[in-house]
Amino acid sequence: MTGPVVELTGVSKRYGDVLALSDADLRIDHGELLAVVGPSGSGKSTLLHIMGTLDRPTSGTLHIDGYDVGALTDRQLSVLRARTIGFVFQQFHLARGVPAIDIVADGLLYSGRSRGHRRRAAEQALHRVGLDHRMGHLPHQLSGGEQQRVAIARAVLGDPPLLLADEPTGALDSRSGGAVLELLRELNDGGTTVVVITHDRDIAAALPREVRLKDGRIVPEVRQ
């Protein structure tokens, strides 16, 4: 594939009097693995929400996978999220009392695929994240690291070109966190563009590209 998967041009986001993101320009190409790093309040979450099309910019333009987000309706954005973007959250967001395989299968719930197809895809995805033996387990029977791997399996279920991970290791100990990062690296090797949002400079430094945010502005990058 060619062209950027994410392209922000002069994007700003204002909440009342607060300018959460100011005149951001950012281009992320297919197959990249990068960190968006900054202290809390620096605008990371705002940037994630805008890149994830969960929120719209106050001004500026955003293209995701070639689509001009500003020109799309809420319905169309939902389809774009279903097809193009996978999300991983700090709190995992796994439904209580639902077996891992069904949680993962819900990653394709809004894609129009049959339940059988979704479950088969979920099996493969769980295999991919190394949880073959945990398919029927409920979230509370899994460790934190395993829960985040289930969430990642759900996020990559229909092979979305873009994976947005919001503090994916924030709720994990360093060992589980390391394993999760390793998994994200493997997914990136498989061709998925991975954006890791983090406040942890060490994690950011370990990734090929680092986008620094400070007070709602993107700090000019030094390409490694």
Added chain:
Amino acid sequence: MSTVALIPARMPFADVVRVGGHGLRSRPMRVFLSALGIAIGIAAMVGVMGISASSTYELDRRLSSFGTNLLTVSAEERSRLPDTAVGMIGALPGVESVSAVGRTTARAYRNDHVPTERTGGIVVYAARTDLPTVAGARTVAGSWLTDAHITHPAVVLGWTAAKSLAVHEAGPAQLIWLGGRWFAVVGILAPNDLLTDLDYGAFVGWPVAERDLGFDGSPTTVYARPGQSAVATVQPLLGAAANPENPGEATVSRPSEALRAQLETRQALNALLLGLGAVALLVGGIGVANTMVISVLERRSEIGLRRSLGATRGQIRTQFLAEALLLSLLGGVGGVVLGIGVTAAFAAVQGWAAVVPPWVMAGGVGATLLIGGLAGFYPAMRAARLPPTEALANP
């Protein structure tokens, strides 16, 4: 730049149900209690309708066994019909059968020690042997008076009369004190819905009444059965036929009409009970709405997650609407089952056949779906309008 159209995939019905049921499975106790509210309302309504239908069915059954073509001609209190009345009425065109009773002044008691004022409301009648076939009376014990009895001290008791005299079976050993001498109880009549007067009667043969009880031989009530099609033409003629000199002194009635009027009164009461059921249902619906509002508030992060997975606002709305509908449906089906149970129990106690019309069951379930849709509408709209970022902000 883009080539592929972004059109949301249609969610299969099975997935809509599964996703809607997901919220219910995770909170069984709350679901049970809110469904119970609906169930009580529906059970009340189905029960009222079922009991009403069962009693109507029973009444129709009795009416058809008695027939609706029975007419009675009664003399005013303390007066009598001429001796010719039975013959005159029997001769009217269209009248198929005719019978009569004549009130006597005799009193009936359990035995000769009972004080004379304690009559128990029992009226002693002279009765013709063909009374049961014309009036539709049947005996629950012994048999009706036959030609062999009518000159002897033999008596048949009405249902209530037998109860108040504490006579439970018929036979030569069952004696009651009637008109100053002992009479043997040869039969007991079943309760009669159509002719309740018969329940309080003690019936003796015409000849024995004239001979021993000072009966003057003139009837006080004549029972006539015209053919079904002749009822309307015969009814206006009965007064004059029974008492040609004073037609106004004879009261003509059609007992089945009275029974129908009674039924209509009961249906007015049913409307009231049905109203109470509707109020219960309304309260149940408010309970469902309340549960759904709380559910939406609690599940903001789930809503955010689903939006991030690609759910459209419409799909979120559908999910919560489906949840509300399933919740009400659960209550509705439970309520219908409960209502059928109440009807069956009530009918069993009354000795009726239990009848719950299918439209009542369908109506009950339909009403709950309507309630569920109304109760779920606002919470579902709220869930759909929730911005995904806000939903994800609160874990």
